[in-house]
Amino acid sequence: MKDLNITAEQWDKLKLKLLRKYNHLSAADLAFQPGDEAELVQRLAERLRRNQEYVVFTLKKGLFDLDSNRL
Template identity: 45%
Template sequence: MASFTFTPETAQRVKIKVLRKYRELAKENLSFAPGNEDQLVDQLTHLLKRDVRYVEFTINKALADPDGNRL
């Protein structure tokens, strides 16, 4: 189970931040909706070739300041 939850607004902001950091990802690779956080973690783990802890850390960092520009 993911250690975070999304609202529609925060989901969009996190998507933008992740796409900025990982330019090799295409927008269709990050198709997710609030409530499917585990699916996003699994998807990013596979696409980025990173472990679950790293992906969750990155997303939690983006959620810490959803209106900011930093990841």
């Protein structure tokens, strides 16, 4: 994903937001290494039953203000 870059520090916070909104996600669903954004988006799209554009939008929205509790 060339337009989505997530660092390990950002992912730690963003993962908590995702778990609050989507509490059915497992640790395996949320496994992520920086540079593997495309794989993460694909996996989340399948688990959330949404398209990849929705997942990218949701992740970017969460990254915009990492310190808020909102996703």
